[in-house]
Amino acid sequence: MLEPERILRLEEDAVVFLDQRRLPLEEIEVRCATAGEVADAIRTMVVRGAPAIGVAAAYAIALAAERGEDLEAADRVLRESRPTAVNLAWALEEMRKDPSRDHANRLHRDEVERCRAMAAHTADLLAPGTRALTHCNAGGLATGGYGSAVGALLAAWERGLLEHVWVDETRPLLQGARLTAWELETASIPHAVIADSAAASLMAAGEVDCVITGADRIAANGDTANKIGTYSLAVLARHHELPLYVVAPSTTVDLATEDGPAIPIEERDPAEITERFAARNPAFDVTPAELIAAIVTEAGVHRAPFDRSLAGVVVA
Amino acid sequence: MLEPERILRLEEDAVVFLDQRRLPLEEIEVRCATAGEVADAIRTMVVRGAPAIGVAAAYAIALAAERGEDLEAADRVLRESRPTAVNLAWALEEMRKDPSRDHANRLHRDEVERCRAMAAHTADLLAPGTRALTHCNAGGLATGGYGSAVGALLAAWERGLLEHVWVDETRPLLQGARLTAWELETASIPHAVIADSAAASLMAAGEVDCVITGADRIAANGDTANKIGTYSLAVLARHHELPLYVVAPSTTVDLATEDGPAIPIEERDPAEITERFAARNPAFDVTPAELIAAIVTEAGVHRAPFDRSLAGVVVA
Numbered sequence: 001m002l003e004p005e006r007i008l009r010l011e012e013d014a015v016v017f018l019d020q021r022r023l024p025l026e027e028i029e030v031r032c033a034t035a036g037e038v039a040d041a042i043r044t045m046v047v048r049g050a051p052a053i054g055v056a057a058a059y060a061i062a063l064a065a066e067r068g069e070d071l072e073a074a075d076r077v078l079r080e081s082r083p084t085a086v087n088l089a090w091a092l093e094e095m096r097k098d099p100s101r102d103h104a105n106r107l108h109r110d111e112v113e114r115c116r117a118m119a120a121h122t123a124d125l126l127a128p129g130t131r132a133l134t135h136c137n138a139g140g141l142a143t144g145g146y147g148s149a150v151g152a153l154l155a156a157w158e159r160g161l162l163e164h165v166w167v168d169e170t171r172p173l174l175q176g177a178r179l180t181a182w183e184l185e186t187a188s189i190p191h192a193v194i195a196d197s198a199a200a201s202l203m204a205a206g207e208v209d210c211v212i213t214g215a216d217r218i219a220a221n222g223d224t225a226n227k228i229g230t231y232s233l234a235v236l237a238r239h240h241e242l243p244l245y246v247v248a249p250s251t252t253v254d255l256a257t258e259d260g261p262a263i264p265i266e267e268r269d270p271a272e273i274t275e276r277f278a279a280r281n282p283a284f285d286v287t288p289a290e291l292i293a294a295i296v297t298e299a300g301v302h303r304a305p306f307d308r309s310l311a312g313v314v315v316a
Numbered sequence: 317m318l319e320p321e322r323i324l325r326l327e328e329d330a331v332v333f334l335d336q337r338r339l340p341l342e343e344i345e346v347r348c349a350t351a352g353e354v355a356d357a358i359r360t361m362v363v364r365g366a367p368a369i370g371v372a373a374a375y376a377i378a379l380a381a382e383r384g385e386d387l388e389a390a391d392r393v394l395r396e397s398r399p400t401a402v403n404l405a406w407a408l409e410e411m412r413k414d415p416s417r418d419h420a421n422r423l424h425r426d427e428v429e430r431c432r433a434m435a436a437h438t439a440d441l442l443a444p445g446t447r448a449l450t451h452c453n454a455g456g457l458a459t460g461g462y463g464s465a466v467g468a469l470l471a472a473w474e475r476g477l478l479e480h481v482w483v484d485e486t487r488p489l490l491q492g493a494r495l496t497a498w499e500l501e502t503a504s505i506p507h508a509v510i511a512d513s514a515a516a517s518l519m520a521a522g523e524v525d526c527v528i529t530g531a532d533r534i535a536a537n538g539d540t541a542n543k544i545g546t547y548s549l550a551v552l553a554r555h556h557e558l559p560l561y562v563v564a565p566s567t568t569v570d571l572a573t574e575d576g577p578a579i580p581i582e583e584r585d586p587a588e589i590t591e592r593f594a595a596r597n598p599a600f601d602v603t604p605a606e607l608i609a610a611i612v613t614e615a616g617v618h619r620a621p622f623d624r625s626l627a628g629v630v631v632a
Contacts, residue, residue: 135513166596169589171487171511177589192596193589195487197451197512197545201601204547229513231520235555236548270508273485273493279509280482285517 001154002183004112004145008047010059010104017047017056020141024182035060035074042081042088045173049142050216050252051111054087058095058104065099083264084225085216086254112145114249117298122152122212122247125294125301126161130209133166133199136227137179138214138247148214148247150183152296157189165191166202170227172272172281196229203240211237215248215295222289222306223260224248231285234292243293250297250313260286317470318499320428320461324363326375326420333363333372336457340498351376351390358397358404361489365458366532366568367427370403374411374420381415399580400541401532402570428461430565433614438468438528438563441610441617442477446525449482449515452543453495454530454563464530464563466499468612473505481507482518486543488588488597512545519556527553531564531611538605538622539576540564547601550608559609566613566629576602 008017014031015038022028030046032038038060040046042053057078064074075092082088091107126132132153136142139150147154156162165184170176177193184191194202202208211233217225224230224246237244257263263286270279295302295310302309324333330347331354338344346362348354354376356362358369373394380390391408398404407423442448448469452458455466463470472478481500486492493509500507510518518524527549533541540546540562553560573579579602586597611618611626618625 168513169487171485171513192586194596195512195544195589197484197487197548198596198598198601200548200551201544201598202596204601228511228517232513232516232548232552235516236551239551239555273509273511280514280518281511282514282517285514285520 001146002140002186004108007141007144008052008056008059010062010101015056015059015063017041019046020048020179021045023178035064036077039077039081049137050085050087050214051143051249052141053082053085054091054251055108055111055144057088058091058107061092061095061099062101062104066101071099082266084266087251090251108144111143111249111251114298115143115146115148115151118148118247118249118296119146119151119155121301122245122296123155123159123161125245126156126210128161129163130156130161131164131166131207132162133168133202133208133211133233134180135168135176135213135229135233136170137175139180139183141179141183142214147183148249149212150180152212152247153189154187157187162189165189166199166208167191167193168196168199168229169193170229171196175227199233200236203236203242208242210242211244213244213246215246215252217257217263218246218248218253218295218310219257219259219263220255220307220310221259222292222295222304222310224287224292224295225260225263225265225285226287228282228285231287234287238291244291246292246295248295248297250299253297253310253313255310260288317462318456318502320424323457323460324368324372324375326378326417331372331375331379333357335362336364336495337361339494351380352393355393355397365453366401366403366530367459367565368457369398369401370407370567371424371427371460373404374407374423377408377411377415378417378420382417387415398582400582403567406567424460427459427565427567430614431459431462431464431467434464434563434565434612435462435467435471437617438561438612439471439475439477441561442472442526444477445479446472446477447480447482447523448478449484449518449524449527449549450496451484451492451529451545451549452486453491455496455499457495457499458530463499464565465528466496468528468563469505470503473503478505481505482515482524483507483509484512484515484545485509486545487512491543515549516552519552519558524558526558527560529562531562531568533573533579534562534564534569534611534626535573535575535579536571536623536626537575538608538611538620538626539579540603540608540611541576541579541581541601542603544598544601547603550603554607560607561610561612562608563612566615569613569626569629571627576604
């Protein structure tokens with residue numbers, strides 16, 4: 001497992017990130033000395049993944065607080081850096097209560113602990129010989145350590161339940177091919193990268209047992225925003241009678257958002273797809289709760305009706 | 317429209333191809349002086365698209381015949397160059413009857429004429445304001461002129477029925493982003509390239525009215541092999557109650573193949589996905605007839621049950 005402090009950490013005078021844009025070809029660190037620089041790192045995806053950007057924002061606030069800077073201004077620039085993941089807003093609310101370095105470190109530690117709890121809950125759902133398909137990167141890089149969906153795969157592997165992982169390459173930024181494959185390789189878990197559009201025929205061929213993804217925001221009714229392509233997998237999984245498991249910490253559950261249509265979906269620069277042609281580049285999609293077999297948080301396995309099963313999960 | 321002879325043609329001493337691997341960045345021609353070189357051009361996708369590789373093989377046979385070369389050997393090397401598209405075998409059978417240059421030219425001309433007929437039939441199915449989604453490149457480049465699915469879009473555009481085209485970028489080789497977008501741009505048809513995995517959420521948002529693709533081989537029961545990702549779109553279209561129209565010439569219909577599972581699916585080099593990671597790279601998938609609203613050939617619109625509606629379509 002990637003050490004949490006290798007993914008991101010607070011040093012004396014900077015928040016330091018492993019640059020996820022350059023992985024796996026280069027392992028380069030990026031130092032951000034201000035909240036504005038951390039917001040840029042979030043926006044440009046030096047650091048990405050809902051829980052990880054929450055931790056990044058917490059570190060930025062702690063740094064600003066130590067310097068006696070304007071915390072409202074820091075909060076604002078961080079909050080606006082990316083719209084879909086709710087963890088960012090959650091972490092900023094937490095840091096309003098206590099903007100100390102200790103608190104930020106604790107938030108980071110807590111996210112990793114939640115991952116271990118979710119992983120165990122998810123592994124409980126899997127049968128021996130499982131061939132799982134995952135999308136994007138919901139690994140240690142995305143959560144600040146261990147991982148949500150990838151954490152579940154690690155736990156299943158340790159228990160001898162996992163046979164193979166299909167990794168959607170995840171266009172346009174290839175988080176699956178670049179980041180998830182790298183994490184699985186590090187853990188020596190058998191896997192193969194596939195073009196996103198090949199998932200359906202692997203399902204039809206009986207080579208997939210379940211789909212496991214992370215989440216960026218889970219609405220009160222269970223509708224889940226995650227990397228573009230997740231909704232596509234959800235429909236395909238339903239058609240092939242395979243379960244979709246969403247693995248995410250309670251910090252990703254947003255009870256204040258009623259349902260999927262109320263979740264803001266980021267549209268990123270079409271140039272990420274192509275410099276040359278007209279393009280559309282929605283970065284996330286929403287999967288209706290109806291297509292999700294279970295949502296696993298650190299509190300356990302939540303099933304439909306999600307409005308009831310998720311209600312108690314978020315600690316106010 | 318791209319002139320057929322610009323896409324591929326038979327010159328005095330070579331078959332000449334517009335190199336589809338380099339488009340749209342460079343317009344370079346590749347000259348193949350032997351059947352072996354034409355087979356390499358097919359294998360490496362200098363020329364691709366089921367009808368176009370059939371025409372390429374016909375030109376190679378004509379060239380070999382003029383030189384008094386071993387036609388059985390030429391037939392064999394061409395036949396083995398790619399397994400899925402049936403047009404290759406069809407064109408080689410045709411050239412056995414008459415291996416002349418005139419015959420090869422006529423086969424090329426006929427494919428383009430079939431495209432125009434299919435395009436008119438498909439446009440008849442579309443309502444004004446249609447926003448179509450297409451996958452891969454079933455354009456003039458794929459058929460040797462005008463195009464099957466893209467031909468249908470051209471005809472719909474000329475009739476004022478087409479509002480917008482969503483173009484799947486089509487990983488791993490990006491035929492949609494590189495070739496279809498280029499052809500639509502040339503025809504001034506409004507379009508945007510999307511990541512393949514974004515198609516589902518555009519459908520859910522009500523921004524797609526139908527899916528139109530080409531085909532590499534259509535079995536007797538209507539099961540259709542086409543670029544990997546087509547089956548995925550078929551399931552997604554069904555879920556969103558959108559019609560999938562497959563537009564292909566009768567040379568793509570293979571009554572000797574009973575159904576989808578009997579169609580050989582090419583697996584290409586995983587390096588096309590990534591040089592670095594374990595990968596799987598199926599190049600085609602099979603869409604069950606059950607998910608296809610209509611198959612359009614130059615003979616007209618065929619509906620289920622396809623075993624009956626396709627039966628008369630292939631001229632023996």
